Amino acid sequence: MNGAQALIRTLADAGVALCFTNPGTSEMHFVAALDTEPRLRAVLTLFEGVATGAADGYARMAGKPAATLLHLGCGLGNGLANLHNARKGRVPVLNIVGDHATQHVPLDAQLQSDIETVARNVSPGFVRTSASTAALCRDATDALAACIGPPGGVATLVLPADVSWGRGGAPQAFAPPAPPAAADPQRVQSIARLLAGAGPRTAFLLGARALQDEGVLQDLARIARRTGARLLAEVFPARLRRGAGLPPVPRLAYLAELAAVQLAGLQHLVLVDAKSPVSFFAYPGKPGDLLPRGCALHTLAAPHEDVPASVRWLMQAASAGAAEPLLQPARRPPRPHGPFTADRACQAIGHLLPESAIVVDEAQTSGIRLPSMTAGCPPHDVLTLTGGAIGQALPCAVGAAIACPQRKVLALTGDGSAMYTLQALWTMARERLDVVCVVFNNGAYAILNLELQRVGATGSGAKARAQLDIGNPALDFVRLAEGMGVPARRALTTEDFTQALEHALATPGPHLIDAVLPPALTGLRLRALPRLLDMLAHLPRPLARAVKRGIAP
Amino acid sequence: MNGAQALIRTLADAGVALCFTNPGTSEMHFVAALDTEPRLRAVLTLFEGVATGAADGYARMAGKPAATLLHLGCGLGNGLANLHNARKGRVPVLNIVGDHATQHVPLDAQLQSDIETVARNVSPGFVRTSASTAALCRDATDALAACIGPPGGVATLVLPADVSWGRGGAPQAFAPPAPPAAADPQRVQSIARLLAGAGPRTAFLLGARALQDEGVLQDLARIARRTGARLLAEVFPARLRRGAGLPPVPRLAYLAELAAVQLAGLQHLVLVDAKSPVSFFAYPGKPGDLLPRGCALHTLAAPHEDVPASVRWLMQAASAGAAEPLLQPARRPPRPHGPFTADRACQAIGHLLPESAIVVDEAQTSGIRLPSMTAGCPPHDVLTLTGGAIGQALPCAVGAAIACPQRKVLALTGDGSAMYTLQALWTMARERLDVVCVVFNNGAYAILNLELQRVGATGSGAKARAQLDIGNPALDFVRLAEGMGVPARRALTTEDFTQALEHALATPGPHLIDAVLPPALTGLRLRALPRLLDMLAHLPRPLARAVKRGIAP
The missing domain is CATH 3.40.50.970 (Thiamin diphosphate (ThDP)-binding fold, Pyr/PP domains)
Incomplete structure (x- = not known):
């Protein structure tokens, strides 16, 4: 051998x-x-x-x-x-x-x-x-x-x-991996103490191992219900289980200004398989560390520790076992109509998302409304851009579809992101994977249009703008997909898109929908955004709370 | 600032x-x-x-x-x-x-x-x-x-x-780079001495800085003519100037067995901006160092040294200044006819290659006949896969076309190679670059079909073969190119290909030709190759010399 x-x-x-x-x-x-x-x-x-x-x-x-x-x-x-x-x-x-x-x-x-x-x-x-x-x-x-x-x-x-x-290969038996370390009882107890009458000024920040298991989510939701503490998910979890009948956990926003609103007023933040929140990028004159001043940080379970056992232990210590967890009601948005926008594409996805779908979300600016549109859909998993390195959605969907051949995979990607690893389509066709790819084709590195302003880069003109414009020449994802053996449709209207999605979800094998959209953030809306974000950070509290609820339900 | x-x-x-x-x-x-x-x-x-x-x-x-x-x-x-x-x-x-x-x-x-x-x-x-x-x-x-x-x-x-x-940026003046080190006079003299009556058992191995300058090539050709020494190019030079009226310099073969034939019998090898030849990969039981046993190695100019001055100096020391260099006669192959093969595609390229073309060659198995088919074409430059990392031809062509907007660039690539960096087509379209891309589309990692046998990997079956087969699903490079704004044509016959190439060369802007070919090395031919290569290494000398001339003129 x-x-x-x-x-x-x-x-x-x-x-x-x-x-x-x-x-x-x-x-x-x-x-x-x-x-x-x-x-x-x-x-x-x-x-x-x-x-x-x-x-x-x-x-x-x-x-x-x-x-x-x-x-x-x-x-x-x-x-x-x-x-x-x-x-x-x-x-x-x-x-x-x-x-x-x-x-x-x-x-x-x-x-x-x-x-x-x-x-x-x-x-x-x-x-x-x-x-x-x-x-x-x-x-x-x-x-x-x-x-x-x-x-x-x-x-x-x-x-x-x-x-x-070389000759003389000798197969080795693999010893099962060591179990994760148990949580520290003193830590659990001290967190239980601070939870007594904590209210919404205490929050749990949850990483993937707290978010992907329905039992853990239920336990955490009981703790939240019993104590009034809030549940938040890290901005980009590896896997997030959500939908109707499950405890809803809003994700921290990508935009630091919005995340700051979500975190404002916290006195205690308890980490469960998560790290203390920081902004994605640095911006001149703005803090990168998003932990509110004066907020104490606690760790219930570090990444090497046993998350389900720690949570269960805390639930018992907090006498929350009998609490009725708040669960997401089943609801779907209606079938969308009107001019075709990214928001309406998200609405169509929420209208149609099948039970047990796996959503790989790299939709960047175009997917802003996706969490709210799909919140009450049947239970599904969301896989996100954990490291921020774009070109992830299509490959990740390949792997998810192979792991779960009975489930529909929905890969959502921007046009810019899709072009880094578009070759994934060929493997989808070769392996006949049940993946529906939606490319939000707005002809731009739209998020950079925003970031160019957020970082305060001034003096930019035509040359700078050209660096963010990928619409010249326009990318035709229908031809690109067909060139690799994946059937594809172009959607120019809300109706096109909804029908194409309906068809793709009903037909086995891979599909691509080229959703040709106006830029997600343009003109007045784009120019106004930085000022809007600044305003948000200084909102009166009741208004801020209303905004919070609207951001990432 | x-x-x-x-x-x-x-x-x-x-x-x-x-x-x-x-x-x-x-x-x-x-x-x-x-x-x-x-x-x-x-x-x-x-x-x-x-x-x-x-x-x-x-x-x-x-x-x-x-x-x-x-x-x-x-x-x-x-x-x-x-x-x-x-x-x-x-x-x-x-x-x-x-x-x-x-x-x-x-x-x-x-x-x-x-x-x-x-x-x-x-x-x-x-x-x-x-x-x-x-x-x-x-x-x-x-x-x-x-x-x-x-x-x-x-x-x-x-x-x-x-x-x-940050504020306070202070532009700096750039001092011109230091000139390269002069060659060592003693080294030049000692090489001149061994050249006296050297004959074909002495060869020069030339790297890019000896190959890209017509003056240096002429000087080297005078030395070769005067002394009988041979000129060889490294297997993958960064840039190689060649064609009618220029001294022809055969490249070392990629296949170590063929390179060994080219090098057999050498007593002296003189390096000019090159390193001692080694095989591309290791093979069980075969040497990786291709320098023949007993062959002495000399360095006329190392990469940090002044190549043109060293060569000129040697030419004078060898009294070769008045020698008449052997030059490549102008000749082109006739317009090809007959069943479509990679060889006939290479023939069409040789038939049509325009003056001053830049050929970026990553055609792998399909391009085996390219050097001989283009040897007598008008002077042109060839850019090759210096580091062996595939996915180079299309990006490299983008840069070459921008550097030389008055010249036609021909990017030759296998189907497998093309898929690593196909996004280059979009930049070609955006910048309206004069690049003609030829994809030799044989549906396989054809070179691996060969390598699988050369490394002596036995026991392979359907799963192994599937790893080398990229024809399922077939890649449609016409759609892929059009999806990025590059006009494209499919060529299924020798006539299609020749016409498409003629059209592309005559029409400004980028073009792609999807040359749909039978696998370059299949069936009997593929199975026979390892044995053929072994035989070659043991040929009687006169026969080997004839083979050498035929390999890479």
């Missing part, structure tokens, strides 16, 4: 069922070995950013890691952006990166590069070059343990070609 | 005329400052790999660096593969990578990553995060000096948002 065959056996024994690939010559023995192991499915991608994003999406939904198979430092480089998203979301991904044979490295051939250095940034917890065929499978189980965690993350195993083709 | 404005002034003063961009929020002040400096042209790309590949192609043809503008570590990551190609080709590229504001870094916001580590692999010579607005322009001139060299390379300047927006 050669190294590659033993490695694949080891992975399959450990429960790794998927490998998202874009191989080259140095990975040919791994590729050849695929036929020796029926339990490992290999899904080919045309670009490494698709492979890494798919592995991220798969793990978010399957609750276990997939492997990637990448070609040398350049292949890993192409996958970095979506690995960054996985790292920030603490999503387990196991990279297998082929390298030159050991004896070839000193020759500095054309493709020679420092793979470990490239990997360091996205997988700080585990980067190892396997030194021998005999050591390979132990290295692989170490990598798997590191990526599963807790906390999970990206682990990178560099696989030299001679280690792969 | 803020930092960004001062930086842009400094770059323009230093002669940097182009910036290939894909900006985000942290680069908005740089973007706004573009309107303050008419001498710096900003060309937007939809993906960072296009920006970096375009900067590479621009510098190869303009002989001076362009800047890139990239967004944080993730944007740089997306650009790594083509920066790797620039690094390996010693092509000057100046990366400007926006970062969070200094005070925002410790908050570990979503997009926070270790940019310097990501940069290290591709720009080992210069990575610096500018610490203040006052220091910025000095940092920029240091970066520029590092990237221009000699030897040239990639330099990365990390630009925190607050350094960009």
